[in-house]
Amino acid sequence: MRVGLRRLPAFAPGLVVLLVVLHLQAGRAFGFAEDVCQSYLDGGAQSAVNADAFNCNDLQGLDGEGGVLSGMVTYARTIAGSFYARSSLHFESAWIIARLYGMADADALKVAAYSQATDLGTFTPYDSSGAAMEAATTDDIDGVTRLNLDTYGFWLHYVPWYKRAARSGKVKSRLFYRKTPGRPSPFARAERPLNHIRDWALGRRDSLCSFGMTGAGSRCYSGVGPGSATLSLSAPLFGPVRTDEEQVTLGDQIVSPADGAWAAAQAGSLEALGIYLHAMIDRLSHHFCSDKSPIVEDRGSSPRYRLYYDQACGQLLHVTLHYREAGHWPVPPRSKRALRYMSFEIPVWMDETNYPAEAQAGRRKIAVALRKISKALSINDADARIAGLKAVAEHYGLGWIGSDHAGTFQVIGKYQNLVGVRS
Numbered sequence: 001m002r003v004g005l006r007r008l009p010a011f012a013p014g015l016v017v018l019l020v021v022l023h024l025q026a027g028r029a030f031g032f033a034e035d036v037c038q039s040y041l042d043g044g045a046q047s048a049v050n051a052d053a054f055n056c057n058d059l060q061g062l063d064g065e066g067g068v069l070s071g072m073v074t075y076a077r078t079i080a081g082s083f084y085a086r087s088s089l090h091f092e093s094a095w096i097i098a099r100l101y102g103m104a105d106a107d108a109l110k111v112a113a114y115s116q117a118t119d120l121g122t123f124t125p126y127d128s129s130g131a132a133m134e135a136a137t138t139d140d141i142d143g144v145t146r147l148n149l150d151t152y153g154f155w156l157h158y159v160p161w162y163k164r165a166a167r168s169g170k171v172k173s174r175l176f177y178r179k180t181p182g183r184p185s186p187f188a189r190a191e192r193p194l195n196h197i198r199d200w201a202l203g204r205r206d207s208l209c210s211f212g213m214t215g216a217g218s219r220c221y222s223g224v225g226p227g228s229a230t231l232s233l234s235a236p237l238f239g240p241v242r243t244d245e246e247q248v249t250l251g252d253q254i255v256s257p258a259d260g261a262w263a264a265a266q267a268g269s270l271e272a273l274g275i276y277l278h279a280m281i282d283r284l285s286h287h288f289c290s291d292k293s294p295i296v297e298d299r300g301s302s303p304r305y306r307l308y309y310d311q312a313c314g315q316l317l318h319v320t321l322h323y324r325e326a327g328h329w330p331v332p333p334r335s336k337r338a339l340r341y342m343s344f345e346i347p348v349w350m351d352e353t354n355y356p357a358e359a360q361a362g363r364r365k366i367a368v369a370l371r372k373i374s375k376a377l378s379i380n381d382a383d384a385r386i387a388g389l390k391a392v393a394e395h396y397g398l399g400w401i402g403s404d405h406a407g408t409f410q411v412i413g414k415y416q417n418l419v420g421v422r423s
């Protein structure tokens, strides 16, 4: 079946609603997707948001207002960009963890904002009074967004692994963090695409290559002629229905369509760290797909690769697996691993880039803090979920995102015990 759309069909709100009808228990479709929403006071200006947060995705009608149908409409509107929406894992949690390691507020905000912008293209955080923090708006990084089929940005969300020979037996790779002295990465060599993004984020390399594939001298392949390479790409949409195989010419990954040299200028930056953290935890979130989706090198005279995303990557299964990643008790192991792995990688980045850290929380404190964050993430009520995260940050003296203004979120009493912060 030829699919001519340059955007994944799941992006069309109508289709999302259809998917939801087919899978009433289903949920968000895109990695650790937007779970917390706030409405704009003026949808056109988007300069301020209403203080009340709600679940972007309430497909079980747990918010108790309007039930499943209104949850579906909200979800469709979230995807269409009608709300200030963000993932409490990609955004708030990343900010807290960076702060725990002694990153300055503005820098932690940059990391978190770029982590969130990797899904949305650009991102403006709002302060606790609900005003847009315009100065913290990210550059346009639409080239790495989850639905970009022109730049193939989706590979940073559905991160494949790498299998050298077509006939080697391994069919699965799982992402495990094992820090071994002397090894350049805590992830296995088979995680070559992810390790590639990581090297760029740590400033070990300047260029970011499409699908993380490099040629001679670890340079990105060049478009045509000698030094070029192609990747045959195919992805399932709904289980057995696949897109036609497409020949991708490998080269530099376009991150910012407005500025082709963006990736090279940002190697080793806070921005790059944000993008990397996003890809790394999406590798966990989408493990059911990525674990079974290797890039395979075909034998031949010029480098040829293929990437046939596994059937598990199809949207129908996909949407059913994301629902409980935040806002449900208990959150699944992959949400907890995402927190842990971010907490391992942020200090690695700070070390390698000689970041002048403020006072850091000790190891034990961070382990306890991660448990508190994960408990806050499990709270079903969106307002209380954010309030729980804020309470954790304030408990450790970290302040809060845009907290110059008086806070609006109150931790609801019954959740104070859960998160373990008594005021």
Ligand SMILES: [Zn+2]
Pocket: 030, 031, 032, 118, 119, 146, 156, 157, 278, 282
């Ligand atoms: Zn993503």
